[in-house]
Amino acid sequence: MxxxxxxxxxxxxxxxxxxxxxxxxxxxxxxxxxxxxxxxxxxxxxxxxxxxxxxxxxxxxxxxxxxxxxxxxxxxxxxxxxxxxxxxxxxxxxxxxxxxxxxxxxxxxxxxxxxxxxxxxxxxxxxxxxxxxxxxxxxxxxxxxTKSFQNNFRKFIDINTLPYPDRSMLPYHLYRYPLLKHQPVTTFFSSRGCPYHCTFCDKSTFGSIWRPRSCENVMGEIDIIINCYKIRSIIFYDDLFTLNKDRVIKICEEIIKKKYKFEWKCEGRVNIVDFEVLKLMKRAGCIMIAYGVESANESGLSYLNKKTNVNQIIEAFNLTHRAGIKTTGYFILGIPVETYEDELKTIELAKKIKPTYAQFSILSPYYGTKIYEDAVNNGWYREVDAKNPVDKDLKRPVILSPNWTEKKLQDILKTAYQKFYLTIPYIYRQILSIRNFTQITSYIKEFLNIIKWMKVK
Ligand code: B12
Ligand code: SF4
Structure with missing residues (x-):
């Protein structure tokens, strides 16, 4: 076949x-x-x-x-x-x-x-x-x-028994990720599942039990990636790479011991940050951590069930930068319990914690999530054009609570990108951080993309 x-x-x-x-x-x-x-x-x-x-x-x-x-x-x-x-x-x-x-x-x-x-x-x-x-x-x-029957989900796999992805099956020369300097770049999953219950997140595939691969299993795959495929950058796309401190320490120590020189990025969480671990991650080649900040307002964080607070957010970014690691911050606007003024506070927080890169998105209630149910039950579910500059969606589901109109959503999104990116200090910081030609071209393209997107809006 x-x-x-x-x-x-x-x-x-x-x-x-x-x-x-x-x-x-x-x-x-x-x-x-x-x-x-x-x-x-x-x-x-x-x-x-x-x-x-x-x-x-x-x-x-x-x-x-x-x-x-x-x-x-x-x-x-x-x-x-x-x-x-x-x-x-x-x-x-x-x-x-x-x-x-x-x-x-x-x-x-x-x-x-x-x-x-x-x-x-x-x-x-x-x-x-x-x-x-x-x-x-x-x-x-x-x-x-099939059309005629629906079987249940199968029980979760012991992911330590899975074969390593056979990377010879993909065209590695075509992949790029502008936040990591070196190519070739690969994606990597060292754990599946996440124990948190953010109300906007879809966990239907990997569930709520965090299932880590052992350090040995992870290192076995890294050995192949580095030695056979000459990969120079890894994106750990695990929902929560940093959940278990001991495992992170073990993996970092192994990378350092083996003198591997690739750079990598992962997803963290602001409430589980540890400075000693961050410093070790930096020594092991970690150059960026992405955090879901979402909001500067307790009401919004609570609506999203983030189980984080603003002090943790400020501390996490501060410690990560002090450890020498860059950051990406994900921010959510248009939260139904927040107002336009609340979102301005979120934008101010973004400027204060200075992530290297910020992604602002309008809250999108995807089918199957808690906020989807909420939006539908309240009659607040709409599909409108509320894309951010990196989205490819045709239309985005949004929540039009009494605090929001379509126009207000589009305005706040535009304001966020304007206030964060189109400022002299930000542009200056970016110019200082450029290390090679690929970065210059991708920054210019990103920048023009934002400008073009703003003109259209
Ligand atoms: C990497 C990633 C991306 C990459 C996509 C790159 C890529 N080529 O995969 C980028 C950064 C572009 C991206 C963007 C977005 N993403 Co995304 N992303 C992810 C992430 C973090 C990892 C995906 C991954 O590699 N998983 C690992 C592999 C092994 O898992 P998998 O793909 O699910 O595959 C397994 C099964 O699904 C199944 N399977 C998958 N494909 C196939 C095919 C066949 C034939 C079969 C039989 C089985 C099968 O078997 C696989 C092995 O078990 C997931 C989160 C997650 N936990 O998965 C979110 C996730 C997929 N993203 C999501 C969303 C919402 C987005 C954005 C809208 C975010 C945003 N605000 O902008 C955008 C949309 C982009 C757009 N509009 O074009 C949602 C999707 C929800 C949904 N209902 O579809 C997820 C699940 C995050 C979440 N928890 O809510 N994303
Ligand atoms: S958003 Fe991140 S932390 Fe929250 S439930 Fe989803 S994967 Fe877990």
């Missing part, structure tokens, strides 16, 4: 500063390859393929099975790819966060899909493909859904 896993082309051809390996497809491809199947991954997004080229590619290849993954904000591109693929393949399988949330509703949204795989996909896909290949029944495969 010939299998192709697809990351669909971009909605429109345009410059994307972040183009990173699709790790979900890579895990799926790896287990199938190791089981002896003829499988390829086509990262049409990274290749910058047009829809015409993509159609031509699928028409030539005519695989038996096409597997696609997708998150809700770009699901229209996934469905477009499915409709094209339908003409040239026997079976179409959809995995990823969107199907894990919407389950059988996907067959109404896109009737051309044959099977959905919900939750973690590695074990399910193997059983499903074997069943299709050998003609076994599929009705009892946990994690599989």
């Amino acid at each position: 010939k299998i192709i896993l697809i990351n669909p082309p971009a909605r429109e051809k345009e410059y994307n500063s972040i183009v990173v390996p699709p790790l979900g497809l890579l895990y799926i491809g790896t287990v199938l390859k190791q089981a002896g199947f003829n499988v390829k991954i086509k990262d049409a997004f990274a290749e910058g393929m047009t829809w015409e080229n993509f159609t031509g590619y699928i028409r030539n290849e005519r695989p038996d099975i096409i597997g696609i993954g997708g998150m809700s904000p770009v699901i229209d591109t996934v469905f477009k790819a499915v409709k094209i693929a339908r003409l040239y393949t026997k079976y179409i399988i959809l995995g990823g966060p969107h199907v894990s949330l919407y389950k059988q509703k996907i067959f109404t949204q896109c009737p051309e899909i044959d099977f959905g795989v919900i939750g973690e996909g590695e074990e399910t896909i193997l059983e499903l493909v074997k069943a299709l290949n050998y003609g076994y029944p599929i009705e009892n495969i946990a994690g599989v859904i």
